[in-house]
Amino acid sequence: MFEDGSIINELFIERLNYLIYVVLLLIGLHAMIAKNNLIKKLIGMSIFQTAIILFYVSVGVKEGATIPIYLPEHDPHGSHASHSDGNETEQSNHGPVVLDAELVKGYSNPLPHVLMLTAIVVGVATLGLALALCLRIYQGYGTIEEDEILAKIEGQEMGTKPSVVVKSVDSSKPATSQSAKPASKPKGSSSPSPKRSKASPRTKAKATSPTTKAKTSGAKPVSPKRKAAASKSTTTGSKKSPAKPKTAASKSTTKAKPKPRAKPKAKPTARAKATSTAKKATASKPKPKTPKK
């Protein structure tokens, strides 16, 4: 139904709402995926949800129709003056009467409004819960920047062993930093590994992971050297700008490192992995710590 050239005018003039709703949706979606700060991600989430609500409300709009509340002449209870005898004698005054098609056009469509009351409240409930999560994350990791949290998590998972052996990356790490490859379907995964690759291009070229695991098409496992740099930067406390952990680590190495930093050359054979896991097993067994939950 479009002649040429009128698509632009159609989209920009008559239905600016639909275009603006798409723009807001994209802003929200991009913020949820790309923003580093957790609170910014939440603001992006709220913008994403309000954009969808804008779409629903603009579906229910009728040209020249009033709000979906009965005007006094259709009011089921009659004008309030005669409210007393309103409901006994239905017929005497204009009690509730079924409106014919002409009058229906006068009121805008109430159904999308009802649906959006629910969507707004669901949005606020999700926002409240996510803010509680931010508080817990801040308590646990002292930061609400996504990449600092990830560095801390890897630091904690690696730091649980007294003897720091550059444990070859087991795939649980790439699972957390699993980058969902942009398959033909748009990926929604906001997993942090894209951020990790943001940092790594500036550092040395990554060696492939020494584990025997075949390199999956999507997963970019982090090489031990990269791991050493990350753990060094975490142990010495990440600097103000975590974006460049490599340089930050070198600048901040002056502080005495608490853990002896043994960096045996990680031999990419299963044996290295076996010995490290065996050592890990012996290390973890004598201290029957409650399992890291």
Added chain:
Amino acid sequence: MKKLSLIPVLLVGALLIYAAEDFPEWGSPSAPASASPLSSHFISNTGVDTEVPNMVTAVLADYRGFDTMFETVVVFIAGMAVLAILKNSSGPNSKKKIFHIETEPDIIVTNTVRLLIPVIQIFAFYVLAHGHVSPGGGFQGGVVMGASFIMIALSWDLDTALARFPVERCTVVAGLGIILYGGIGLLSMFLGGEFLDYAELANIFPVSREMARYHAMLGVEIGVGLTVTAIMFSLYANLSTEGRLKGGL
């Protein structure tokens, strides 16, 4: 990395623009959504079925009342989940309070708020009760009432607000709201109709079937208002003090 994430975003955008050219005319009464038997039934028959002038409240509380019950349950879940997450939560950074200023509440603020609170709460009741005729209803009224308690917490301190509305009572009031909502549904089920079929209440109340729906909707709105008030205040109390319910904003 930011460029990398632009690809899926633009893919979704292209998808939505591709769909936009097939949308019906803007705001035309003949569009499928507006001309469907569903919405024309709501507009023409709300007066007859439920005698409620505000169609949105009628559809919200009666026609699609089951949706609204689960919406109230979602608010209840948000409150319980925040309580569950933050209760006796601890961690290396939780205890350091950066800027806890020990100042007693400001005179001007407290006196103006002392005058404002009753007005706000009366307005909240009005919004809740008058939801049938004017825009408003359970959610809006409940939030305004919750906001009045938050204002007490902001102007005095959280302990005075908690003295008036302790968090345990929040959970009980929220639960009572859902029990009131579900209870009306159950009552109408025991009287022979389906769940949430308010017309059956006419068997025990001396009103016509439509007026039974009218009054049942008011009862349901009160239930929603109770839950939303309690949960909004409990949400604020928990989030501003990391679950310790001391200090706060």
Added chain:
Amino acid sequence: MMENAIAWILIFPLFGSVACAILGMGNKKICYPIAVLSMAGSLWAGIEALRQVIASEEHTISYIFGGWTLDQYPRGVGIEFYADILGILITLVVLGVGLIVAIYSKLPVQEETPGKEPLFYTLFLLQITGLAGICLTGDAFNLYVLIEVAALTGYGLIAMGSNRAAAATFNYVMLGTIGASLYLLGVGYIYIKTGTLNMIGIQQAIEANGLADSATMQVAFVLVGIGILIKMAFFPFHAWLPNAYCNAPTTTSCLLAPLVTKVMIYVMIRMVLSVFGVEFSFESTMWVDVMPWLVVVAILCAAIMALAQREIKRMLAYLIVAEVGYMVGGIWIYNYYGFIGSIFHVISDACMTLCLFLGAGLILRKAKTTKFDGLRGLFGKMPLTMTGFFIGGFSIIGLPPTCGFFSKWYLITGGMVSQRWEYMVVLMFSTMVMVVLFFRLIERIHLAVTESGENLGHGHGDLGLNAEQTRFDEGPLSMLIPLLVSATIVIVVGIYNQDVVSLIEIFLSDYNLPRGTGH
């Protein structure tokens, strides 16, 4: 009283959860019995509803909330619960798993989240309400609200654990919200073209005014599809699942792992069959050619990543992602047997995963770790738990007496008949991987050989563990019995698979799915 059995399915857990929240304030001990009782009541109502569905002649129950019956009011004015055999079967699976996990949860909840029992059981029961509601609802927007109920309770249940769980849950919240909002947008696009929200109403509107080729409906199908794929952790969007389920408290992982992804597979089946219709979903969209190849990639990557795990729960999490690939593949090879396999696999996979996660919880409780290295000599220590655990394992592999074998059988039949060789090959490959996974575990536990091959004990099975370490030290009964019950269910469903399949065939009879070589 029993003609609205469907409503009772949801009323029991809903009022049970509110009772838990309020009475739990008084004493914490009362929450466990309330939870078990309301789950039992809900299961009883579910069985009653199944009886009614089978008894009714066209095998469906249509229940409209608010009394807006179909004879006086147009369809869709009130919210309709439309329960056919598929919906009731999955609801019974949800309620059964919920009851078993409720009984199982007595000790783990007290130990892992002390002092939060009322809150835990409130969220637990509301999660069951949400999931059971998803399986029964016949209204597209009500499905969105119920998905949000299930999602929010899931976030709360997972995040109750450690700070690490909160970090994992934040990732889950982001992805879950994107998924649910895309589904909501899809429903909005359906509404703008068809004008109704009732699933049957949408189907009739699509057939009546031939919306199959309209751009908006195609985009609506893509949006709803992507939203559901994100919620079911299909491969490219699965990043949230391993962290969420491994850092969650034990009972939460036992509850969420078997149910959440399976219920979303049910939603996809409902969307493809009842809402958009077979012609729209398979003929007029190009998904039929793309999806099987995506499924191949999904199963391949998930199986390989499961192979690389060093911890039981992570390995099981990746197995779930692989099983999701199976079921989605079963749907998209567009074949009668594929659908039977997919639906039966939803049921059997829920039982298998429940069995495995209950076992993992017991292992974690007794051996203090679920890492592969800490498991040596567990057969001697806890024989019943390990047998229960490995019955679930054998069912995932697909050994005959268990239900996993029969559902994989139908999936493979569907693959062969519809000549989707790539789906067949990847099914075989992943079965081999699962064989390696579970027998490596058995070897690790039973034989006296470490990963690097050096011998621990002095020959023939002596594990070099002292007497104390191999003393019979079984888990507590309140956790062991649910595990053994779920293991027997896995076997019983396997033995009586013909009855389950005949029920599924009654459901599939009124959708004309190709039995031969498909398109």
Added chain:
Amino acid sequence: MGLELFNTLILLLLVVAALIALRVKDLLTASVVFAVYSFLMCLLWAEMGAVDVAFTEATVGAGISTVVMIATIFNLKRKSSD
């Protein structure tokens, strides 16, 4: 013509408010600008005839979520890296 202009103006302001809320570095400013975004949205819906939704968005969307977000930010760091 007045309504059309009003409508378009509000829509453009919405996009500007959304971009500012996401780009500004200080979280407190971000949540206040987000409150502005919600109130603009409420204004737009009121103009489009959805009064109930506008009322809810004003109270629930702009009111409570902003208060709760600011309450949380006071417990976190206020500086955001991006």
